[in-house]
Amino acid sequence: MREAFVRALTELAADDERVLLVNGDLGFGVLTDFIQRFPNQYVNAGIAEQNMTAIACGSAMTGARAYTYSIGNFPTLRCLEQLRNDVCYHHSDVTVVAVGGGFSYGQLGVSHFATEDLAIMRALPGMTVVAPSDPWQAYELTRQLYARGGPAYLRIDKGAAGARKGEVQLGKVREVRSGFDAVLFTTGGILSEGLAAAEALAGEGIGVRIVDVHTIKPLDVEGVLEAAGQCGRVFTLEEHVVSGGLGGAVAEACAEAALSLRSFRRMGLGDAFPDAVGDQAYLRRRHNLDAASVASTIRGAIVH
Amino acid sequence: MIDTGELALRLRRHVVSMCSRGGSSHVGSGLSIADIIAVLYGGVLRVDPARPDWNGRDRFVLSKGHAGACVYAALAERGFFDSSVLETHYSNGSNLSGHVSHKGVPGVEVSTGSLGHGLGIGTGMAFNLKRMGGKQRVFVVLGDGECDEGSVWEAALFAGHQNLENLCVIIDYNKLQSIGRVSDTLNLEPFAAKWRAFGWRVSRVDGHDHDDLRSAFSELSANCPTCVIADTVKGRGVSFMENEVLWHYRVPKGDEYIAAMLELGVDVALPANA
Numbered sequence: 001m002r003e004a005f006v007r008a009l010t011e012l013a014a015d016d017e018r019v020l021l022v023n024g025d026l027g028f029g030v031l032t033d034f035i036q037r038f039p040n041q042y043v044n045a046g047i048a049e050q051n052m053t054a055i056a057c058g059s060a061m062t063g064a065r066a067y068t069y070s071i072g073n074f075p076t077l078r079c080l081e082q083l084r085n086d087v088c089y090h091h092s093d094v095t096v097v098a099v100g101g102g103f104s105y106g107q108l109g110v111s112h113f114a115t116e117d118l119a120i121m122r123a124l125p126g127m128t129v130v131a132p133s134d135p136w137q138a139y140e141l142t143r144q145l146y147a148r149g150g151p152a153y154l155r156i157d158k159g160a161a162g163a164r165k166g167e168v169q170l171g172k173v174r175e176v177r178s179g180f181d182a183v184l185f186t187t188g189g190i191l192s193e194g195l196a197a198a199e200a201l202a203g204e205g206i207g208v209r210i211v212d213v214h215t216i217k218p219l220d221v222e223g224v225l226e227a228a229g230q231c232g233r234v235f236t237l238e239e240h241v242v243s244g245g246l247g248g249a250v251a252e253a254c255a256e257a258a259l260s261l262r263s264f265r266r267m268g269l270g271d272a273f274p275d276a277v278g279d280q281a282y283l284r285r286r287h288n289l290d291a292a293s294v295a296s297t298i299r300g301a302i303v304h
Numbered sequence: 305m306i307d308t309g310e311l312a313l314r315l316r317r318h319v320v321s322m323c324s325r326g327g328s329s330h331v332g333s334g335l336s337i338a339d340i341i342a343v344l345y346g347g348v349l350r351v352d353p354a355r356p357d358w359n360g361r362d363r364f365v366l367s368k369g370h371a372g373a374c375v376y377a378a379l380a381e382r383g384f385f386d387s388s389v390l391e392t393h394y395s396n397g398s399n400l401s402g403h404v405s406h407k408g409v410p411g412v413e414v415s416t417g418s419l420g421h422g423l424g425i426g427t428g429m430a431f432n433l434k435r436m437g438g439k440q441r442v443f444v445v446l447g448d449g450e451c452d453e454g455s456v457w458e459a460a461l462f463a464g465h466q467n468l469e470n471l472c473v474i475i476d477y478n479k480l481q482s483i484g485r486v487s488d489t490l491n492l493e494p495f496a497a498k499w500r501a502f503g504w505r506v507s508r509v510d511g512h513d514h515d516d517l518r519s520a521f522s523e524l525s526a527n528c529p530t531c532v533i534a535d536t537v538k539g540r541g542v543s544f545m546e547n548e549v550l551w552h553y554r555v556p557k558g559d560e561y562i563a564a565m566l567e568l569g570v571d572v573a574l575p576a577n578a
Contacts, residue, residue: 017436020432020435043431043466045462046461046462048461048462050420050455050458051424051458054421054424054425054428054459055427055462056428057425057428058424058425058426058427058429058430058432059428059429059432059435060428060432061413061414061425062363062428062433062438062440063359063432064435082421085415085416086414086421086425090406090415
């Protein structure tokens with residue numbers, strides 16, 4: 001997914017000299033070509049995320065189309081006030097790119113788990129929040145975010161959900177699998193677990209619709225309500241706390257529309273830090289976010 | 305030619321009356337930077353009040369946003385908007401917040417209020433303007449207490465490394481911060497040496513001497529960012545406010561307001577038709 005973003009940004013930079021990548025001293029090997037090709041459109045701000053964000057913001061205020069780039073929580077939480085007061089309040093054209101969403105860096109410890117970022121970025125006025133599920137989608141949405149302009153947050157994870165390629169439209173949900181017994185909304189690469197769960201449940205005669213919510217904000221309320229209303233049983237799945245992110249956004253939409261649902265369940269992390277490290281697949285299993293656990297949760301709600 | 309001495313006096317009157325009318329703090333901070341702001345807006349900054357968004361303009365960032373009343377006053381005096389707007393400062397429904405804000409206020413480039421933000425943004429402006437081949441310059445006013453913020457030094461390191469000769473920071477060094485003396489809180493000395501060590505050319509001037517200030521601003525370094533440490537007196541111009549921590553927060557009301565304005569050459573105690 002990271003390479004797909006860099007490929008899209010490279011194309012944009014070639015066509016538009018205003019494009020400026022302000023790096024937080026990360027991306028070893030991945031950015032080499034970009035740095036060599038566009039020395040006047042790249043700067044390494046060093047290990048100083050507050051200043052990285054401020055440089056991007058000041059650059060945007062003077063005509064740049066700025067991108068900040070780092071991993072995990074560094075380009076979001078470390079410089080949250082710069083994002084709020086400087087980027088968002090001035091509606092500056094800054095796109096924040098974080099590599100390593102969710103448990104992508106599962107062995108590196110809690111500092112490197114980006115598991116509250118969606119909720120926090122979503123709370124910022126004017127911020128667009130996007131979490132692609134596949135590399136091809138990361139590429140397309142990078143281009144669409146460029147067309148829309150910042151402030152924006154692009155959460156890149158290590159996932160490759162393997163969903164069929166097709167049209168993706170910023171701000172619109174994407175149905176990836178049809179079904180009418182239940183709907184599962186997912187965001188980011190964890191879509192792969194949802195697809196596998198739906199496949200397993202299909203063998204038991206349960207049709208689960210899968211809807212990819214790559215754009216958490218602005219939320220496609222109409223698309224969410226249509227799927228929720230047609231299926232009646234609603235589930236959300238995210239590699240993130242259940243509060244304030246995808247689950248929170250879908251719950252708000254359903255509640256405000258006073259939808260009568262047969263069941264509603266958010267799958268994600270609760271109000272506690274993970275107590276162990278491990279690779280992404282391991283941590284998904286440990287927190288009941290893997291395909292088998294997701295299938296079990298949905299089955300339990302339908303069969304009880 | 306604008307008489308910057310006269311402009312500074314007018315800014316001080318505005319600051320005191322705005323803080324009094326609106327009931328806002330930070331009158332001492334506004335008085336502290338009045339001469340710096342008068343010299344900048346009185347001729348140094350290349351700006352056009354009729355075209356506040358003119359791309360060729362110099363950029364000014366007030367990082368110590370709590371002294372915003374003085375900048376609002378300077379913009380009004382220069383004709384960016386009508387002086388009557390100043391009367392809404394700090395009041396319900398106003399655009400003129402206690403900390404400087406750009407929303408609906410022509411001429412304000414950047415909203416600040418949380419300390420430690422302005423230099424990074426100004427540095428980003430200078431970096432991008434230089435990258436695009438522009439001749440615009442960026443001036444940023446920092447408070448001394450603000451230099452406690454780590455983000456100031458992140459920006460200082462970046463600007464020095466990038467040799468941003470189009471960037472000038474002016475430090476309002478009045479040696480008082482929110483609740484005490486700078487030297488008793490986190491001592492900044494040797495202050496000039498710190499900026500030099502970060503790759504800046506540093507000059508130290510009397511922050512109330514207009515010739516000193518003008519000359520410091522007119523000779524920016526040709527190959528690195530410039531830091532002007534301006535020795536100032538908080539509350540300058542009103543004797544009983546000068547160098548008093550109390551006047552960081554206290555609102556001039558009643559007899560104190562009358563006495564302050566009298567020192568600035570205005571007798572507000574007189575009936576309007578006298």
